[in-house]
Amino acid sequence: MKEFLVRVLIEPKPELLDPQGQAVERALVELGLRNLSGTRVGKLVKFKLKAISAGQARERVTEIAQKFLANPVIERFSVEVEEL
Amino acid sequence: MRAAVVVFPGSNCDHDTYYVLRDLLEIETDLLWYRETNLDRYDLIVLPGGFSYGDYLRAGAIARFAPVVQALPEYIAKQRGIVLGICNGFQILTEAGLLPGALTKNLTRSLSVNGEGQGEVGTGEVRFICKTVKLRVENNATPLTQLFEYGQIIELPIAHGEGRYLAPPETLESLKRNRQILLTYYGENPNGSMENIAAIMDETGTVFGMMPHPERNSEKIFGTGDGLKIFQALVRALYPSPLCSPLPRRGEGTGVRVKRQEL
Numbered sequence: 001m002k003e004f005l006v007r008v009l010i011e012p013k014p015e016l017l018d019p020q021g022q023a024v025e026r027a028l029v030e031l032g033l034r035n036l037s038g039t040r041v042g043k044l045v046k047f048k049l050k051a052i053s054a055g056q057a058r059e060r061v062t063e064i065a066q067k068f069l070a071n072p073v074i075e076r077f078s079v080e081v082e083e084l
Numbered sequence: 085m086r087a088a089v090v091v092f093p094g095s096n097c098d099h100d101t102y103y104v105l106r107d108l109l110e111i112e113t114d115l116l117w118y119r120e121t122n123l124d125r126y127d128l129i130v131l132p133g134g135f136s137y138g139d140y141l142r143a144g145a146i147a148r149f150a151p152v153v154q155a156l157p158e159y160i161a162k163q164r165g166i167v168l169g170i171c172n173g174f175q176i177l178t179e180a181g182l183l184p185g186a187l188t189k190n191l192t193r194s195l196s197v198n199g200e201g202q203g204e205v206g207t208g209e210v211r212f213i214c215k216t217v218k219l220r221v222e223n224n225a226t227p228l229t230q231l232f233e234y235g236q237i238i239e240l241p242i243a244h245g246e247g248r249y250l251a252p253p254e255t256l257e258s259l260k261r262n263r264q265i266l267l268t269y270y271g272e273n274p275n276g277s278m279e280n281i282a283a284i285m286d287e288t289g290t291v292f293g294m295m296p297h298p299e300r301n302s303e304k305i306f307g308t309g310d311g312l313k314i315f316q317a318l319v320r321a322l323y324p325s326p327l328c329s330p331l332p333r334r335g336e337g338t339g340v341r342v343k344r345q346e347l
Contacts, residue, residue, distance in 0.1 A: 016250070019191040019210045019276070043141070068149070071142055071179065073186040074250060 131173025191276030
């Protein structure tokens, strides 16, 4: 078994309004960050996982992310797997 | 009849709900620990408000895997009784897929309109909202709303940060078509909910979710007392006494199917 570092990045679906992103964007502008647009706030879930292969790790994580880490009604996610 | 109020780690409206059922309505009620899976003895199961698991990840996202919630699909499938999710309970039921849609972070647009809030005026604010709101009864032929008139305006408190109801267009269409939208925000939409949705039910008419807190307005000292009628309606649906009129039926052969107990 190898050990992998897994990162699951969860973000609001692009077609949905993200009020959190909007609020953060307004504050960023007020703090002086000019020419800013499209701020979205998501989540990063990071963990180590032992698996036979990167493919197997990705498959298991994707399955559980669909069920638990992301809510498919409002969010999409991507999975990154890196061998340690 | 016997009711259960589920206690998750982080529930905080459990005792208020328990008080209304047990003390005001004199229903045999248990506070049910979230690890319980034997639900058959209960005619009514309430998932109360609060912050189960600290609202970590998303409100309700972790609680939906709690043993008691995992036992709900079977309870619902056999039409054993009624399930009501209030606030965090509603969030748990949507996360579990037992009610359609999702409850997302509030979007307050009313600040600039009524000048009520202390926050900055903007296009939208993300904030926790705690206040009494007006609600319109959109369907009064259900176990939850049968003691109200159709179109009646009632008052209940809301207290949530993630209450903006959101669903894909086809889901909203089917909710409307099947008259599953029970209460809508009236006058102003406090959280940006689609279709002003505050309360819905599932297709079987036995699973209910509402963001407002009926248990916080069940006595006149807390306002209109409208909340008590919600619980009374459920009790009547489950336990009709000779003094109660029959359960109202929905039209077009989509009658609410609720298992009734014999007296």
